[in-house]
Amino acid sequence: MGIRSRASLIASAILMAVVLFLPLWVTAQTKTAGASAKSEAKPAAAKTWVAPRTPDGQPDLQGYWTSLSFTPMERPAKYGDREFLTEEEAAQIHKEGIQHSYEFTFNDLAETPVYDATVYALSAWQEGVAPNRRTSLVVDPPDGKIPALTPEAAKMREAARKRGPNQDYADPKAPVKADVAEDLNLGERCISFGGPPILPGAYNSNFQIVQAPGYVTIEYEWNNEIRIIPLDNRPQLSQTIHRWHGDSRGHWEGNTLVVETSNFRPGATFQGANAKTLKMTEYFTRTDAKTIEYKFTIDDPSTWTKPWSAIVPLSHMEGPIPEYDCSENNNDAVNILAGARATEKAAEEKAKNISQR
Amino acid sequence: MELEKMKVTLFAVVLLACAPVFLRAQNTAQQPPARGTAAAPAARVPTPGEFPPYKAPHTTDGKPDFNGIWQSFVTADIDIQDHDAQPGPHPDIMGAYGAWPGGQGIVEGGEIPYKPEALAKKKDNAAKRMAVNITSDDRRHETGDPELKCYRPGIPRANYMPFPFQIIQSTDNVMMVYEFEHALRTIYMKEDKETPKDPPADSWMGWSHGHYEGDTLVVDTTGFVPYTWFDRAGDYHSDALHVVERYTLVSPYHIMYEATIEDPNVYTRPWKVSFPLYRRMEKNVQLVDFDCVEFVEKMLYGPYYKNPGK
Numbered sequence: 001m002g003i004r005s006r007a008s009l010i011a012s013a014i015l016m017a018v019v020l021f022l023p024l025w026v027t028a029q030t031k032t033a034g035a036s037a038k039s040e041a042k043p044a045a046a047k048t049w050v051a052p053r054t055p056d057g058q059p060d061l062q063g064y065w066t067s068l069s070f071t072p073m074e075r076p077a078k079y080g081d082r083e084f085l086t087e088e089e090a091a092q093i094h095k096e097g098i099q100h101s102y103e104f105t106f107n108d109l110a111e112t113p114v115y116d117a118t119v120y121a122l123s124a125w126q127e128g129v130a131p132n133r134r135t136s137l138v139v140d141p142p143d144g145k146i147p148a149l150t151p152e153a154a155k156m157r158e159a160a161r162k163r164g165p166n167q168d169y170a171d172p173k174a175p176v177k178a179d180v181a182e183d184l185n186l187g188e189r190c191i192s193f194g195g196p197p198i199l200p201g202a203y204n205s206n207f208q209i210v211q212a213p214g215y216v217t218i219e220y221e222w223n224n225e226i227r228i229i230p231l232d233n234r235p236q237l238s239q240t241i242h243r244w245h246g247d248s249r250g251h252w253e254g255n256t257l258v259v260e261t262s263n264f265r266p267g268a269t270f271q272g273a274n275a276k277t278l279k280m281t282e283y284f285t286r287t288d289a290k291t292i293e294y295k296f297t298i299d300d301p302s303t304w305t306k307p308w309s310a311i312v313p314l315s316h317m318e319g320p321i322p323e324y325d326c327s328e329n330n331n332d333a334v335n336i337l338a339g340a341r342a343t344e345k346a347a348e349e350k351a352k353n354i355s356q357r
Numbered sequence: 358m359e360l361e362k363m364k365v366t367l368f369a370v371v372l373l374a375c376a377p378v379f380l381r382a383q384n385t386a387q388q389p390p391a392r393g394t395a396a397a398p399a400a401r402v403p404t405p406g407e408f409p410p411y412k413a414p415h416t417t418d419g420k421p422d423f424n425g426i427w428q429s430f431v432t433a434d435i436d437i438q439d440h441d442a443q444p445g446p447h448p449d450i451m452g453a454y455g456a457w458p459g460g461q462g463i464v465e466g467g468e469i470p471y472k473p474e475a476l477a478k479k480k481d482n483a484a485k486r487m488a489v490n491i492t493s494d495d496r497r498h499e500t501g502d503p504e505l506k507c508y509r510p511g512i513p514r515a516n517y518m519p520f521p522f523q524i525i526q527s528t529d530n531v532m533m534v535y536e537f538e539h540a541l542r543t544i545y546m547k548e549d550k551e552t553p554k555d556p557p558a559d560s561w562m563g564w565s566h567g568h569y570e571g572d573t574l575v576v577d578t579t580g581f582v583p584y585t586w587f588d589r590a591g592d593y594h595s596d597a598l599h600v601v602e603r604y605t606l607v608s609p610y611h612i613m614y615e616a617t618i619e620d621p622n623v624y625t626r627p628w629k630v631s632f633p634l635y636r637r638m639e640k641n642v643q644l645v646d647f648d649c650v651e652f653v654e655k656m657l658y659g660p661y662y663k664n665p666g667k
Contacts, residue, residue, distance in 0.1 A: 055418035055528060062527060064551075179663035181654035191650050208543070210532050212424050212525040213416070217532060219541065226539055228523060234641045243646045319551040320543070323560035327538070327650045328508045328584075331493035337661035338493070344663070 049288050051255050056213040058231075059255045061284055061292060064208050064319035067312050068129040069200040070097030075136035075144025083144070084133045094131035128290065129315045137199075139295070140309040153303040157272065167336065178340035181333060188333060190326035192244040192268055193222035196261055196280055197296040198312060208321045216250055216257060223326045229259055237263050244268050246280065257284040274302040290316040408613070413572045413606035416526065421572040421606055423524045423531070426637040426644065429614070432460030433517040434504070436590040437630060438467065446487060457589075463517070465629040469592060475623045482591025491657045498584040502591070506657060507649035509540040509561035511585025512578050512600050513616040513630060521637050523644055531567055531574065536644045544576050556580025559596060574604040595622035610636040 052060040070093055075082075085093070136144035149157060166183045168174035177183050186192045198207070198218075206221040218227045229250040237247045247263035259282040264275040283295040292314040299307040413421040432440070439462040445455035471479060488500040504510060510518055520536040531544040544567040545552035556564030556579055564580035583596040599619040607613045612634040619627040659665055 055416065057417075062529075181658050181662075189650065189654065191648060210525055210527050210530050210543070212527055214424070215525055217525050217534070219532070219543075224539070224541055226534055226541055228525070228534060228644060230643065234643075237643075237645075241645055244648060247645075320545075322558060323509075323562055325509065325561055325582075327506075328503075328561060329495075329497075333654075333658055334491060334493040334661060337658055341661060341663070 051286050054211050058211055058216075058252065059257070059286060060211065061209045061216065061257060061286055062211050064206065064317050064321065065292060065314040066129055066317045067198045067200050067205040067207075067294070067314055069132055069137070069205075069312060070094060071132045071134055071137050071200075073137045073199075073310065074146060075138065079135040079144075081143065082135055083139070083142075085135055087133070090131040090133045094129075128317045130291065130313065132313050134311065137310040137312055138308060139311050140297075141306070147304045147306045147308050150302060150305055153272075153274075160272070176336070176340050176343070178336045181337070184333060184336060186244075186268060187222075188330075188336065190223055190330050190333075193220065193225060194268070194270070195220065195225075195245060196227075196248075196259075196282055197270060197298070197310070198282075198294060198314070200312065206317060206321060208319065216259075219321055221321045221324055224321070224324050239263065242266070242275070255285055258282070259284070270298065272303070273298065273300045277302045284314075408607035408611065411606065411608055414609075418528050420526070420528075420569055421574065422526065423574060423604060423606065423612065424526050426521050426523045426642055427612060427634040428519075428521040428637055429517040429632055429634055431463055431517050431632045432458050433463045433630070433632070434514065434519060434588055435460070436462065437517075437588045437592055438462040438464055438469065438590070440590070463630040463632045465631065470625045470628055472623060472625055475593075479591045479593060482586065482593055483589075484591075486589055486591060489656055491660075502589050503585055504589065505653070507538055507653045509538060509585070510535070511561055511581060512542070512563050512565075513602065513614075513618070514585065514587050515540055515542075515562070516602075516614060516616075516634070517632065520647060521642075521644060531576075534644065536647045538647065538649055542578075544574075561585060563598075563600065570603075572606055574602075576600075576602040576604070578602070593623070594618070594620045597622045604634075607633070610638065612636075 054060045054062070138144045138146055141147060148154075164174070166177040167185070167188075181189055186194070199205075204221055208219045210217045210219070214230060214232050216229045216231065218229070219225070225245060227245050227248055229248040231250050231252070233251065234249065236249060237243075241247070241263055242265040243263050244265055246261035248259050248261045250257055250259040252258070261280045261282070262278075264273075264278055266275040269275050269278055270280075278298070278300040281297045281299075283293075283297075285293045285295075287293050293311060294314045295309060295311045297307055297309040298304070416422045416424075435443075435457045440459055442459035443457045445451060445457045447455060469479075482502075485500045486502040487505060489506065490500055491497045491506075504514075504518075509515075515522065515533075515535045515537065518535065518537045522533055522535040525532040525534065529546050531546060532541060533544070534541045540562060542562040542565055544565040546567050548554050548566060552566075554566060559580050559582045561582055561584070563578035565576050565578040567574055567576045569575070578600045579598070581594070581596055581598045583594065583598075586593050597620050601617045601619075603613075603615045605613045605615075613631065614634050615629060615631040617627050617629050618624070655662075
């Protein structure tokens with residue numbers, strides 16, 4: 001019914017805000033918990049659990065999953081080289097994350113009258129997200145930090161920073177550049193909500209895995225974007241074909257689904273990686289009935305000085321994944337463009353009035 | 358080989374006539390057909406519409422196996438009823454690229470049993486099929502063919518768009534993923550708390566449950582928004598639309614598809630469409646992106662651009 005798509009502007013803003021500020025926020029939230037750090041024992045692996053198989057014998061990853069997490073991408077400085085939190089610390093961060101998510105959504109109600117958060121909020125407290133004992137999603141390099149950019153990539157990022165975003169949701173007074181639809185971001189345009197890799201968003205980090213002989217499919221709830229991953233060792237697509245989510249090839253290594261993705265569209269890669277040189281490898285391993293350990297490795301020598309990896313726990317959630325009509329009811333695009341025109345017109349009127357005085 | 362050549366020629370003619378949307382498919386379709394292994398001559402040339410008795414292969418969990426990439430080759434997306442070739446919009450610049458092929462319809466009995474007032478609306482739809490008026494509310498859906506605007510095609514239209522779709526069949530779910538706008542539907546093969554019988558909300562692709570009757574996949578779909586059309590000729594439905602589809606494997610390379618369409622707000626009785634789906638057989642064939650959203654932005658939002666019309 002488009003209820004979600006009408007909220008997608010807010011969603012994009014939340015997503016961006018959380019991706020940008022999550023590390024800071026988690027740092028603030030955990031001031032009190034950090035002091036009681038204990039041993040760094042790894043979480044105990046389930047011993048008796050046996051991974052189920054599909055009828056054709058693949059390890060079974062099927063079901064509804066969420067990548068929602070309260071763990072920052074990079075390790076906050078206060079943890080030093082600590083890889084794991086204590087159970088108590090992890091539980092505290094989880095509790096505060098849930099509370100924050102709850103308040104965040106309900107604080108927004110006035111601004112999103114069509115969005116019934118009690119029904120449609122795909123939010124942390126409604127989903128089965130489990131506490132994560134890691135101090136950062138990044139696990140390699142061991143300092144938990146994304147490696148340095150190459151000089152060329154750093155230059156490009158600095159130039160982008162100076163240009164600033166076309167729409168800055170963190171600053172309501174910031175100028176908006178929306179001359180044409182292409183000035184909006186890919187999510188606002190209902191073209192792509194990004195990935196791979198699979199990362200936590202503020203909400204709606206939901207997806208479904210369906211397996212058939214020879215294929216694993218991943219359907220993200222955002223815009224019902226879909227990756228169909230063939231397992232038959234076929235060659236990569238020719239480099240002249242590009243896809244918004246890249247083009248994936250998978251194979252099983254024991255109980256782990258290994259997915260390699262290439263053929264990304266320039267301008268639609270993770271953190272502005274170079275579509276031509278980006279090599280992305282994902283590893284999906286079901287560790288118990290309610291968890292998939294998801295790891296991705298990014299190797300792009302023209303963007304980062306060395307490869308790096310992160311682990312995002314995927315938690316089982318209740319289905320289904322509903323239709324996410326987006327372009328069909330993309331009122332954001334209309335409103336952003338019309339808003340920019342109204343602002344220009346008001347400025348013109350003002351200038352005219354001043355000159356007439 | 359003569360038959361192969363004729364098939365390829367016919368295929369190419371249909372594709373050429375069908376304008377830009379077909380170009381990518383055409384590239385792969387024009388590869389020479391792989392020479393089959395030598396076999397005894399067939400008893401006779403197949404008669405269109407007739408399939409010899411066939412026992413479908415089964416999945417390891419014992420269901421008829423529909424996995425694969427499929428495509429129809431009817432021209433029903435232009436008009437599900439019989440129609441002549443047409444110049445299409447802007448023949449002055451589009452020439453044969455923009456022309457639409459004629460074709461025989463897919464409606465059983467030839468006519469859609471519209472109520473009189475509904476037939477008038479269908480005609481009005483057709484007259485205004487390219488009327489685009491995008492607002493930030495539901496009025497945006499009042500005129501124009503949703504296909505033109507790159508909206509999800511709905512059911513059954515998605516199955517006869519000139520694009521392939523892939524069936525991914527697991528025990529509990531059958532997914533159909535359409536190349537057009539990466540539209541997709543999940544057909545739930547069981548009813549439970551997560552996927553109850555009744556639609557939790559209306560949607561463009563509907564809310565579908567399926568079951569097997571012998572080697573036929575039967576899909577029952579309701580919960581549609583009233584905005585999708587069946588073709589460019591303005592054939593339409595209301596939110597009371599109920600579609601029952603039957604997918605039957607009739608050869609290693611064909612599914613016979615049949616859909617019964619019911620909507621008491623618009624038609625005097627239920628009616629049927631049917632046509633075969635063809636298995637795409639190019640080596641390593643896969644879906645690629647046809648995310649037409651980026652191709653229609655200027656048409657949809659142009660009036661709100663800084664320099665409209667440029």
